[in-house]
Amino acid sequence: MAIRNLLTRKTLATSPLGMLGFRSLKTFSLPDLPYDYGALEPAISGEIMQLHHQKHHQTYITNYNKALEQLDDAMSKGDASTVVKLQSAIKFNGGGHVNHSIFWKNLAPIREGGGEPPKGSLGWAIDNNFGSLETLIQKMNAEGAALQGSGWVWLGVDKELKHLVVESTGNQDPLVTKGPSLIPLLGIDVWEHAYYLQYKNVKPDYLKNIWKVMNWKYASDVYDKECPES
Amino acid sequence: MVAIAVAAGITTPLTFPLFPGFRRSSRSSQLRMSQKAGHGVITGKFELRPPPYPLDALEPHMSRSTFEYHWGKHHRAYVDNLNKQIAGTELTGKTLEDVIVATYNSGNLLPPFNNAAQVWNHDFFWESMKPGGGGKPSGEILDLINRDFGSFEEFAKEFKTAAATQFGSGWAWLVYKDKDKKLAVVQSPNAVNPLVLDQVPLLTVDVWEVINQKFSVVHSLRR
Numbered sequence: 001m002a003i004r005n006l007l008t009r010k011t012l013a014t015s016p017l018g019m020l021g022f023r024s025l026k027t028f029s030l031p032d033l034p035y036d037y038g039a040l041e042p043a044i045s046g047e048i049m050q051l052h053h054q055k056h057h058q059t060y061i062t063n064y065n066k067a068l069e070q071l072d073d074a075m076s077k078g079d080a081s082t083v084v085k086l087q088s089a090i091k092f093n094g095g096g097h098v099n100h101s102i103f104w105k106n107l108a109p110i111r112e113g114g115g116e117p118p119k120g121s122l123g124w125a126i127d128n129n130f131g132s133l134e135t136l137i138q139k140m141n142a143e144g145a146a147l148q149g150s151g152w153v154w155l156g157v158d159k160e161l162k163h164l165v166v167e168s169t170g171n172q173d174p175l176v177t178k179g180p181s182l183i184p185l186l187g188i189d190v191w192e193h194a195y196y197l198q199y200k201n202v203k204p205d206y207l208k209n210i211w212k213v214m215n216w217k218y219a220s221d222v223y224d225k226e227c228p229e230s
Numbered sequence: 231m232v233a234i235a236v237a238a239g240i241t242t243p244l245t246f247p248l249f250p251g252f253r254r255s256s257r258s259s260q261l262r263m264s265q266k267a268g269h270g271v272i273t274g275k276f277e278l279r280p281p282p283y284p285l286d287a288l289e290p291h292m293s294r295s296t297f298e299y300h301w302g303k304h305h306r307a308y309v310d311n312l313n314k315q316i317a318g319t320e321l322t323g324k325t326l327e328d329v330i331v332a333t334y335n336s337g338n339l340l341p342p343f344n345n346a347a348q349v350w351n352h353d354f355f356w357e358s359m360k361p362g363g364g365g366k367p368s369g370e371i372l373d374l375i376n377r378d379f380g381s382f383e384e385f386a387k388e389f390k391t392a393a394a395t396q397f398g399s400g401w402a403w404l405v406y407k408d409k410d411k412k413l414a415v416v417q418s419p420n421a422v423n424p425l426v427l428d429q430v431p432l433l434t435v436d437v438w439e440v441i442n443q444k445f446s447v448v449h450s451l452r453r
Contacts (some may be wrong), residue, residue, distance in 0.1 A: 092397050148344045149420035150398035150439065171398040191398075191438035201303045 002010040006156040026074045029064040029203040030058050032103055034052055043209040045198045051151070056193055060096030060172070095172035097201070099152060099187060106186045108215035115178075118216040122185075122223040129164040142192045143168050154178075154217065155186040159226045183226050267296040276326060276349060278309040281356035288361060299434075305352040312345035323327045326350055327425060347421035351401060351434065354423075371432075374406075378413040385415070389435075392417040399438040405429040 033053055038046035067089040074082035108114035116131055118126060130136040134156070144153040144164060151170040158165055159180040167178045175184040188210060195206035281301060286294035312329075315320050321329050321342060330350060333343035356435035366372065366382050383403070392415045393402035400419040407414050407429050416424065417437075424431040 088397070149400075196439070200299065202306070 023066060027068060028061050028097060031060055031104065033104050035107075035109050035112065040107055040114070040213045043213045044107070044195075044206075048193075048195070048197050052100075052189075052193060055098070057100040060093045060100065063089065064093035064097050092172050093226070095139050095174045096192075098174050099189070100171055102184055102187050103189055105126070105218050106215050107210075107213050108217070110213060112214055114213035114215055115211065116216060116218050119230060120220055120224070121227065122216070122220040125164055125223065137211055140165050140188065141204065144188055144207045145204050147190050150191045153188045153190060154182075154184050156182045156184050157226050159183050159221055162227050183222065186214065186216075275313050275322075276309055277402055278306050279353055283356075283361050288359060292359075301352070301356070305349070308348040308352065310347045312349055314344055315342040315345060328380050328422070334422075344421045347423050347426075350425070351421065351423050351436070354431060355436050356399075358435070374413050385413075388415045389433075393435050393437050398436050402435050402437060403429075403431050404433040405431050 008149075030053070033049070036046075037053070039047060067086055071083060071086050071090065074086065081140050083146065093181040109201065117123065119210070123133075126133055126136050130139065140155065142155050147153065147168050147170075151168055151173075152175075153168045154166065154175045156165050156167060156175050157163070158181050160181065164185075165179075165182060167175060169175060169177060188207065190203065190207075193205060199206040279368070280302075281297075285297045285301070288297060316329065321332065324332065326346060326349060329346045333340040333346055335343070345432075356382065367375065372382065375382055375385050379388065389402060389404060389428070396402060396417045396419065398419060400417055401415050401423065402415065403424055405414055405424045406412070407417055414429075415433075416427070416429065418427075423434075
């Protein structure tokens with residue numbers, strides 16, 4: 001039995017297709033939102049949620065897939081300069097996909113716990129690292145307001161040093177570009193597309209209101225996984 | 231001979247190649263800083279200049295309400311915040327271009343850079359457009375465009391591509407590269423502009439997200 005399995009199991013290296021250098025490229029599709037577009041109102045309008053999800057996030061995915069196909073092609077041809085040239089499109093569009101996938105999960109309708117402050121070990125960690133939840137929120141909002149151009153503000157955990165950090169990144173750079181051991185717990189999109197239709201140029205109001213739909217449960221789950229109580 | 235005005239006079243000794251008949255725009259930014267009449271004392275406060283045409287003059291390409299927001303809120307905020315940032319520092323009393331170059335700091339941006347450069351960029355942007363503009367340029371600049379891009383259509387395509395492919399927030403520019411002695415299309419992120427890259431800006435379009443409009447290229451042709 002086992003031997004037959006071994007013989008029939010197709011590995012990349014030994015299957016005829018594998019030996020020709022074909023491998024299946026994993027491409028991506030738009031993840032569903034875990035709630036309706038209008039469910040985060042009035043903090044974030046349904047109009048923004050729909051555009052943000054169906055247009056912006058979808059575009060990142062479409063362009064990421066395109067870049068991946070081009071990368072696959074260039075790699076199989078050994079075309080080093082094209083491989084290197086594609087890196088910025090991959091970082092931008094791949095980052096856009098990664099970041100937005102986290103973003104949808106770190107928001108929740110109020111009736112599903114959005115806005116409820118963190119308890120348990122993340123709550124403790126916030127008090128230890130920042131003094132209080134209010135201080136953390138103020139710090140993140142200040143960074144978000146001060147960010148010039150397009151980018152994100154993050155609450156993250158350094159999984160080596162086991163402490164919390166607040167960081168901002170530009171464009172669609174994921175949090176890991178600020179430190180290889182940083183894991184995002186919450187991200188706030190401060191690209192204009194995330195708030196402009198509703199809040200216009202008053203970014204601080206968007207930053208104030210988004211906390212009403214912040215899904216601390218998601219952040220706590222990620223934190224507990226990275227920093228399990230010993 | 232049609233003179234193409236390069237909006238916002240550049241205060242460095244950079245010698246712009248003098249096309250026959252070329253003259254600088256009379257709306258030089260050297261005049262922007264408020265001066266006490268008769269004494270020439272510069273008070274150091276920058277002012278928000280109104281665009282050179284009414285706020286509804288670019289309809290239907292840009293709506294009055296978009297323009298009102300862009301100029302009245304965003305551009306105004308850059309001016310106000312810049313003034314706050316430089317008050318009491320050695321940057322007061324400098325021209326806007328000097329503040330930009332000083333705070334660009336060879337790429338190591340100082341805090342006022344974003345506001346200073348964005349004030350300049352938006353002034354230039356309004357001047358890059360005009361009511362009833364559009365179409366093709368003529369004279370000296372068209373010759374240069376044909377020489378350096380092949381044709382006006384090629385230039386327009388390259389310009390639109392630059393505008394559409396800038397990651398995040400930024401600008402697309404038609405510039406004259408003095409050291410190469412040719413025209414080029416460049417893109418810049420956030421507030422960076424050709425002044426700090428030693429290039430001479432001729433036209434620009436704002437591609438920060440809030441301004442995401444697929445412009446047909448609107449030229450400013452001034453006599």
